[in-house]
Amino acid sequence: MTRTLTTDSHDVDGALIAPLPRISIQAFCATAEIAETVKSAAADRRVEKAHVKVHTGGVAAAIEIYRTAPTPNVILVELTGTREEIVADLERLAEVCEASTKVFVVGHVNDVLLYRDLMRRGVQEYLVAPVAPLDLVRTWSELYRAPDASPVGKTLAFVGAKGGVGASTVSHNVAWAIARGLQLETVVVDLDLAFGTAGLDFNQDPPQGIAEAVFAPDRLDSALIERLLAKCADNLSLLAAPATLDRAYDFAAEAFDPIYDLLRANVPFVVLDVPHLWTSWSRRAVLAADEIVIVATPDLANLRNAKNLVDLARAQRPHDAPPRLVLNMAAVPKRPEIKVAEFSRALDVEPIAIIPFEPQLFGTAANNGQMIAEISATHKVNDLFLEIARSVTGRQEARVHKRTLLDPLMARLLKRA
Structure with a gap:
C-alpha cells in the first residue's frame, strides 16, 4: 500500500x-x-x-x-x-x-x-x-523535492590518513575512471586552496576557480559555477584551487555548502579532494559527504589516523556506511609495513583496493600532467581505479575477483598478512 x-x-x-x-x-x-x-x-x-x-x-x-x-x-x-x-x-x-x-x-x-x-x-x-x-x-x-527535479548528485570525499600518501592522486584517477570508464559526468573540486595539485595533474591552469566562488557567496549561482569549471576531458571538469599564498584561506564551517549544493543539483558525481588538515570546513567536507574514502599507506601513523577517522565517521554518521579504505603505495621494497589483515582488523574495514608502489608510472604521470590511463592505458592499476569508481558510485556491484597480472603481488601481500 x-x-x-x-x-x-x-x-x-x-x-x-x-x-x-x-x-x-x-x-x-x-x-x-x-x-x-x-x-x-x-x-x-x-x-x-x-x-x-x-x-x-x-x-x-x-x-x-x-x-x-x-x-x-x-x-x-x-x-x-x-x-x-x-x-x-x-x-x-x-x-x-x-x-x-x-x-x-x-x-x-x-x-x-x-x-x-x-x-x-x-x-x-x-x-x-x-x-x-x-x-x-x-x-x-x-x-521538499519537486516531482520533476533532477536526481541529487553524490559527493565523494577523498582524504589522506597522513600527508603524502597520495590521496589527491587516487581521487583524480578515480574521477577519471568515473568520467571515462563509467561515462558519468563528474566534477573534481580541489579543496587545497593553497597547495592544490589538481590543476597540475590534469594539465589545467584556469584563471579562476573555487576561490572566486567561495569568496563571492553573493554572486554564487549555476552560471558562475559553469564559468569557473575547467574542462579536463569528456564528462570530466575541474573546480581548481588557486594554489597561491597571497591570502589566508580561513573559512566558516558552512562556507562551501552553497557550492556543493549547486554542483549536486547539476552533476551526478562530485569528487572532493580534501587536503590533509583539520578545520571546521574540512571536517564538514568529510563528514557531510555521501561517501568517504580514506587513503592510507600501511604504517603506524596511518593506522592511528585512519582509525580516528573511521571512529569519528561511525559516531557522527550512524545511518551511513563506514568509510572506504584504499591502501596506497603498498609493498615498497625494504620498507617495513603493517600487514594488510592487521590494518583491516584494527579499523574493522576491508580495503576496497590495494594499489602497489609504482614510482616510475606515477612519477611520469605527475610530471606530465596526465592520468595513469593516459600514460599507460593497459596498465592493470587502471583496473583498480575503475574498481574504486564502481564501489563509490554504486553504479555496478564490485566484480568477483578476476585474475590479473597483479595477482602475484597481491598474493605476496596477503601472505604477509
Missing part, C-alpha cells in the same frame, strides 16, 4: 537523499519506539539544517498545542488506533492545522483503503510502523 522504503542504512539510495532545507519539524509520538526513531533521524547529517522537536502524547498533544500555537512546516503524528479512529483524529487535527503545513502519519494499520483515504484528505505520506530512521529522513527530504 505505501511505497516500500529501504531500511538498510548502508544502501546506495540512502546516500542520495537530498539534505533538508531550513524547516521546522515537530513529531508527536504515541510510543517510545517511534520517538527514539525520530530522535535518531534528527541526528542524521542530512537533517542538520532542520529543527526537529519530539513530543509525546500523540495526536491529542498536537491538537492541544496547536489550539494556541502556529503549526510548523512539517508535522509527524503517530496514530495507533483503528482505521476509523485514525481518520477521526486527523479530522480533529485539521481543524487546528494551517493549510501550508505538511502532515505525514506513522500508523500501525497496513490498509490500502486507509492509505487512499489519507491521501485524499491531504496527508503527504503514510508509513507503517516499524520504520527506520533513514525512512523518515527520506520522507522528509522528498516533501
